Amino acid sequence: MGGAACERVRWYFTDMPYEIHEKKGSQPKDKAPAPAEDPKRLAEFEARIARDETIEPKDWMPERYRRQLVRMMSQHAHSEVVGMLPEGNWITRAPTLRRKMGLLAKVQDEAGHGLYIYCGTETLGVDRHDLIVQLLNGTAKYSSIFNYPTLSWADIGTIGWLVDGAAIVNQTMLAKASYGPYARAMVRICKEENFHKRQGYEIVATLARGTPAQKAMAQDSVNRWWWPSLMMFGPHDKDSPNSGDLSKWGIKRKSNDELRQRFVNLTVAQAKAIDLTLPDPELRFNETTKDWDFGAIDWDEFWRVVGGDGPCNRERLAARRKAHDDGAWVRAAAEAHAAKHAAHRGAPSGAAA
Ligand SMILES: [Fe+2]
Numbered sequence: 559m560g561g562a563a564c565e566r567v568r569w570y571f572t573d574m575p576y577e578i579h580e581k582k583g584s585q586p587k588d589k590a591p592a593p594a595e596d597p598k599r600l601a602e603f604e605a606r607i608a609r610d611e612t613i614e615p616k617d618w619m620p621e622r623y624r625r626q627l628v629r630m631m632s633q634h635a636h637s638e639v640v641g642m643l644p645e646g647n648w649i650t651r652a653p654t655l656r657r658k659m660g661l662l663a664k665v666q667d668e669a670g671h672g673l674y675i676y677c678g679t680e681t682l683g684v685d686r687h688d689l690i691v692q693l694l695n696g697t698a699k700y701s702s703i704f705n706y707p708t709l710s711w712a713d714i715g716t717i718g719w720l721v722d723g724a725a726i727v728n729q730t731m732l733a734k735a736s737y738g739p740y741a742r743a744m745v746r747i748c749k750e751e752n753f754h755k756r757q758g759y760e761i762v763a764t765l766a767r768g769t770p771a772q773k774a775m776a777q778d779s780v781n782r783w784w785w786p787s788l789m790m791f792g793p794h795d796k797d798s799p800n801s802g803d804l805s806k807w808g809i810k811r812k813s814n815d816e817l818r819q820r821f822v823n824l825t826v827a828q829a830k831a832i833d834l835t836l837p838d839p840e841l842r843f844n845e846t847t848k849d850w851d852f853g854a855i856d857w858d859e860f861w862r863v864v865g866g867d868g869p870c871n872r873e874r875l876a877a878r879r880k881a882h883d884d885g886a887w888v889r890a891a892a893e894a895h896a897a898k899h900a901a902h903r904g905a906p907s908g909a910a911a
């Protein structure tokens with residue numbers, strides 16, 4: 559699956575090492591070992607989780623809980639933003655005005671999701687700038703799926719159907735997460751993801767009942783995206799180092815393997831309905847478990863892509879860095895504007911939002 563040529567239609571590409579200014583004092587806070595918690599407070603916190611209470615920003619929380627949330631939410635926000643790249647690449651080439659409008663709206667939604675989740679992450683006491691630095695200097699992760707190329711128009715449909723479809727399965731579970739701002743963000747985001755999935759499925763369904771060449775394009779696309787979509791749920795539960803804390807504290811209510819199985823069960827019937835096949839000869843219904851059994855995932859490929867060696871990793875980061883550089887004047891203007899208003903009010907510079 560790897561090795562496909564990455565799209566190089568619009569994005570500026572560079573292999574140059576990248577550095578951006580890091581604010582003084584950024585990051586080290588979270589690099590020190592988490593302090594030992596007061597056992598009484600920890601017990602009270604865990605009792606709240608057991609009672610299914612929602613944890614809010616000003617509530618006491620263990621430092622490890624806060625850090626796990628920052629890690630997970632910022633990875634999620636980065637994924638929303640990087641996810642705009644493979645799709646944005648097709649806005650100018652969408653086949654009709656209707657398709658163009660749908661895709662434009664979807665890409666815009668993803669930007670909104672990123673902003674929404676970055677805001678949620680800031681309620682945990684981190685600075686968005688630090689998170690962006692981590693993305694741009696390669697120390698933060700984002701979903702490995704976005705390191706695969708979009709080679710045909712059918713890929714835009716398949717991404718909506720499979721990638722947004724997988725995201726919905728994951729995010730519906732996160733809408734019940736114990737941290738209030740994250741859970742509430744997911745409720746709104748899931749509604750938009752449903753639109754994304756439907757418009758994607760409609761694109762694939764239209765191609766699948768089109769000419770033989772269109773159907774072949776749809777099938778080829780599903781063949782390429784199926785396995786990376788299954789990888790989106792992360793490693794098997796036994797190989798997932800953060801899952802323990804995340805489920806203990808009610809951030810994740812279902813395991814990676816449970817969510818992946820749910821996605822497979824939902825998708826098999828959807829593929830059948832539009833007469834496309836999923837590229838897995840081992841896919842069969844299990845009468846005992848009532849699940850669809852599926853073949854082995856290529857975890858070597860997954861770790862290769864996560865480690866930075868997927869078909870498009872360098873190109874994605876180069877595009878984000880260029881966007882960040884191009885936006886420098888907007889940030890400077892916003893800061894100057896805020897400083898001017900703060901000066902008018904007699905408040906110290908930088909205090910205004
Ligand atoms: Fe999204």
Ligand SMILES: [Fe+2]
Nearest residue numbers: 668722751754
């Ligand atoms: Fe989406």
